[in-house]
Amino acid sequence: MENKTFTISIYSENNVGLLNRISAIFLKRHINIESLNVSGSEIDGVSRFVIVVNTTEDWVRKIVGQIEKQIEVIKAFFHTDDETIHLESALFKIKSDLLFDERQIQNIIKENHADIVTVARDFFVIVKTGRRYEIEEMYDQLKPYGIMQFVRSGRISVSKAEMQISSLLQEFQEL
Incomplete structure (x- = not known):
């Protein structure tokens, strides 16, 4: 088997x-x-x-x-x-200046059907819900810009x- x-x-x-x-x-x-x-x-x-x-x-x-x-x-x-x-959820914490200075970040968020859940002076947080491979793809797209923190849930x-x-x-x- x-x-x-x-x-x-x-x-x-x-x-x-x-x-x-x-x-x-x-x-x-x-x-x-x-x-x-x-x-x-x-x-x-x-x-x-x-x-x-x-x-x-x-x-x-x-x-x-x-x-x-x-x-x-x-x-x-x-x-x-x-x-x-089945789905998983993930949170990405990114430096705030990238949201405004790097237009590609906004495109990544939009193309991945993700949402910004909070914006602070030093960081913003993105939430992505989907299949594991979708979250991994978004992670790979954001990694070159620097991810301050990342966490993914277990499968539901x-x-x-x-x-x-x-x-x-x-x-x-x-x-």
Whole structure:
């Protein structure tokens, strides 16, 4: 089997130490986590982890099975990139004088469908949301001008197919 990029979605209770136990599952198998995001979910009181890994389908099945054995985990799913809609966000901090002195900076912002979120005396901040390769392209375009700070979020994603987590939780509540 060949390695592919998989997005793992984990619905869980919000308990201390769960992230550590989940990351240990990947560590034991020497699988690098490419991206990690944890947030609230569409269900009140339930957290959602979105983890991106590059591995085989066989390994991702085993990992999801191990994750689901954690007491606080309600359900875990995995999807290929084709089965999800996914984005990342990035912030670029650039010297303010470049915004006015280098016309190309304004063109880069416009061509990349990015936005300026703040302008201060010494710097301005650009936000770009999109696929990883789009953010990397913008980074490469801005790098020659000097990037003071750069940060990119982990992947956020939704599956194209219904994951049926809400109906699963409703069944548990009715018992």
